Structures are given as structure tokens and as C-alpha cells.
Amino acid sequence: MSTITWIGLGHMGGPMSANLVKAGHKVRGFDLSQEAMAAAQALGVQTCSSMAEALQGAEVVFTMLPKGEHSRAVYLGDQGVLNLAPKDALLIDSSTIDVETAVALHEKAAEAGFDFLDAPVSGGISGAAAATLTFMVGGAEDVVEKAKEYIEPMAGRIVHTGEAGTGQAAKIVNNMMLFISLEACAEGSVLADRLGLDPKVFWDIASVSSGNSWALQTWYPSPGLIDSAAANNNFQATFSAVLAAKDAGLALAAGEQTGVNLPAAEIAAQRFQQLIDEGYGNLDCSLIAKYAAPDGKIRGWDPEVTGRTE
Numbered sequence: 489m490s491t492i493t494w495i496g497l498g499h500m501g502g503p504m505s506a507n508l509v510k511a512g513h514k515v516r517g518f519d520l521s522q523e524a525m526a527a528a529q530a531l532g533v534q535t536c537s538s539m540a541e542a543l544q545g546a547e548v549v550f551t552m553l554p555k556g557e558h559s560r561a562v563y564l565g566d567q568g569v570l571n572l573a574p575k576d577a578l579l580i581d582s583s584t585i586d587v588e589t590a591v592a593l594h595e596k597a598a599e600a601g602f603d604f605l606d607a608p609v610s611g612g613i614s615g616a617a618a619a620t621l622t623f624m625v626g627g628a629e630d631v632v633e634k635a636k637e638y639i640e641p642m643a644g645r646i647v648h649t650g651e652a653g654t655g656q657a658a659k660i661v662n663n664m665m666l667f668i669s670l671e672a673c674a675e676g677s678v679l680a681d682r683l684g685l686d687p688k689v690f691w692d693i694a695s696v697s698s699g700n701s702w703a704l705q706t707w708y709p710s711p712g713l714i715d716s717a718a719a720n721n722n723f724q725a726t727f728s729a730v731l732a733a734k735d736a737g738l739a740l741a742a743g744e745q746t747g748v749n750l751p752a753a754e755i756a757a758q759r760f761q762q763l764i765d766e767g768y769g770n771l772d773c774s775l776i777a778k779y780a781a782p783d784g785k786i787r788g789w790d791p792e793v794t795g796r797t798e
Contacts, residue, residue, distance in 0.1 A: 489513055492638065493546035493573070495539060495562055496583070497521070497528040499726070500609070501552035503616040504582070504642045506531035511641035518542040540572050548578045548638050555734060556589035563593055570600045579604045580635055582623070584663065586738055587653040594627065594652035603631045606652065607639065608659035610666075612706060613726050614716045620644035624662070626655030657742075664739035667732060667756035667773075669703040674759075674777035677710045678786060687787065688713055709777035711788035718772030719788035725772045732773035733760035767796030 489512050494505040497519035508515050509532035517533040518541070519525050525535045536542035539562070543549065549569055553559050559581055563569045569579060579602050581593060590606040597604035605627040615621045622645045625632050632648045639646055649658045676699065680690040687710045694704055707726070711719040718726045736757035743750040759776035763769055771794060778784045 490547045490638065491516065491545050493517070493542045493549045493577075494528075494533065494552070495519070495542065495549070495569070496552035497524040497533065497535075498552065498554075499613050500582075500616045501550075502528045502531065502533075503613070504552065504609075504621070505533050505550070507616075507619045507642045508638070509533060513638075513641075516542045516544075516546070539569075540567065543569065543572045543574075543577075546573055546577045548580065548635075549573055550638075551579075551581045551583060553581075553583040553585075554731065555583075556585035559583050559585050559589055559593060564596060570596060570602065573602070575601055577602065578631070578635060578638070580607050580638070581605070582607050582609055584608045584659050584735055584738070585656060586741065587656045587660070590626065590656040591653040603628070603634070605631055605635055606655040607635070608655055609642075610659065610662055611644070612716070614706065615644070616642070622647065624649050624655040624658040626650060626653050626657075660735070660738045660742055663735045664750070664753045664756075666703055667736050667739075667760075668752045669701040670707060670774060671752070671756045671759060671776065672699075673701070673703045673708055674774065675780045677708065677777055678780035681710070681787065682781075707772075707774045709774040709786065709788070717788075718774050722788065722790055722794045723772045723775040724794070725770060727773050728770050729760045729763035729773045729775065730769040733757060733764060733769075736760055 491514045492508055494515055494517040497517050505515050505517055515533045516536055517528050518536050518539050529535045594604050605625050607623050607625040609621040609623050611621040619642050621643050623639050623643050624647050626649050649655050691713045706716050708717050709719050739753050777786050
């Protein structure tokens with residue numbers, strides 16, 4: 489049993505840290521949200537009143553944070569992980585952030601004498617709960633090997649992507665492709681409906697045909713077909729439009745830096761931004777399906793029930 493600190497106990501961090509508890513580790517967690525802390529505590533995580541308290545005695549530190557600026561804030565500075573964690577602790581950032589920040593954290597951690605990995609994940613909330621996430625891990629090979637025993641209780645697959653920052657690079661591109669697939673599902677679900685196709689009949693066809701994708705299997709924006717779809721719950725967020733817009737923005741920024749044209753990704757990013765602009769940013773990103781409908785009405789969506797959230 490190892491003592492593991494987990495910082496960031498949200499929709500992903502909560503169930504991921506719980507799987508480490510199930511594996512027999514002592515997990516000490518911290519989050520700014522008391523609601524997130526309470527949920528993690530109910531799953532067996534020992535919650536702490538401060539990050540400094542959570543870091544006491546840590547052999548491994550995982551972080552799962554919204555943006556690069558949050559990762560920098562948590563790791564750097566007088567009250568950051570690099571200053572407060574035991575000097576032999578292994579540091580693993582599973583946030584989805586920009587490559588520049590990931591590389592900077594690798595460099596700062598090395599200067600402070602820590603082993604550090606950027607290890608974002610794919611698989612969503614359902615994968616986090618089921619311990620089937622794919623971890624894309626950037627960093628030195630020997631450090632990755634050392635980290636595997638701590639990652640495995642949460643993972644279906646662990647992929648060493650290469651040098652520092654390549655885990656984030658892989659995640660950014662993967663999410664970009666997911667969002668493009670989601671836009672296809674959004675348009676397809678509405679067109680099939682308006683052509684008179686039964687939603688389940690069409691989903692059954694697409695799920696075993698060339699229209700299949702992870703988005704179709706997990707986030708398809710029509711209710712009553714798959715358990716993990718936000719459409720079953722009036723598009724309450726499993727992955728919010730705000731987070732999707734952030735990740736799509738990372739891909740577009742990477743495209744600008746490398747000179748790669750990403751028109752399909754731009755469309756997806758525009759859709760997420762539309763949701764934000766209309767006040768639906770905290771609802772699920774799959775609600776972009778409403779933009780395919782000429783009247784904005786889609787199955788599973790009642791704006792009178794959910795309403796604007798920001």
C-alpha cells in the first residue's frame with residue numbers, strides 16, 4: 489500500500505482516486521469544491537483541509553485540473569507541489585493542458601529534483617468509474633515504468649507516448665478527433681430523426697457500420713439508447729461545453745503553431761462556443777445537436793427544465 493495524494497477531485501478525479509482506494513492504496517485528496525470533497529470521501533478518499541495537508545507523506549502525487557493555468561498554480565510557487573511535496577515523491581499530472589505548460593512543468597520538476605510525467609487520459613467519466621481509461625504518458629521511460637503500478641488500477645491501457653509533453657500532444661489531437669466525431673453524431677442524429685427513422689433503428693445500424701465512433705457509442709445525443717448519454721438527463725453535463733471549448737481551443741492553437749489547417753475542428757469549437765454564448769456552457773457538449781435542428785428542438789432536450797446555467 490502506498491500513500492497517494494490526489495489534487496482535483498472533480499468528475500474525473502473523484503472516481504479515479506476511488507479506484508486507487510479499491511486497489512488498497514491510502515489516498516489523501518484535496519479540492520477547492522466541498523461538494524467534490526464530500527463525494528470523494530464517500531468513495532473512501534481521505535479528504536484534507538488544504539493542499540499542504542494532503543501532501544504530507546505522499547509517495548505519489550496525481551493532479552487532475554481544468555486548465556494549464558491551474559496546473560501551474562498547483563505545482564509552482566511557495567505553496568505549490570514542488571515546494572511542499574516530499575522530495576522523493578513521483579509527480580503525475582493527468583490534466584488536459586497545453587503542451588507548453590506540460591513541458592515547463594517537466595523542466596521545473598526536474599530542477600527541483602522530482603520525477604514528473606504528463607499523463608492525460610481518454611475514456612470519459614464512464615471510463616474513470618470503470619477503470620478502463622487510456623493513459624497517454626509523456627516522460628522518461630524509466631519513470632513511466634515506475635509509475636505503471638499506480639496507474640494500472642485506473643487504466644485499461646497505458647501508452648508511453650515519448651518525451652516530455654507528448655502525452656498532452658496525443659490527448660489534444662485525440663480530443664479534437666472526438667469533437668469532430670461528435671459533430672457528425674449531432675448532425676446525423678437530427679437528420680435521421682427528420683427523415684423519419686426510428687432513433688434506435690438508426691443507432692443500431694450506425695453502431696455496426698461505417699458511421700460508428702466512440703462518440704456514437706458513448707455520447708450519442710438522443711435519449712434512451714445508451715446509458716452514458718447526457719441526452720438521458722436533459723443534457724446535464726458529463727463533459728461540459730466549457731471544457732470541450734477549452735480542449736478544442738488547445739487543438740486550434742496547436743494547429744496555428746504548426747501550420748496545420750483544421751476546418752472541421754473549427755466548426756466543433758464554434759458550436760461549443762455557441763452553447764457558452766447562449767448560457768449553456770455548463771451543460772453537456774453533446775447539446776450541440778440542437779444547432780443541426782432548424783427549430784433548435786431535439787429529442788431529450790427541454791430548455792424549460794434545465795434552463796440557462798450561466
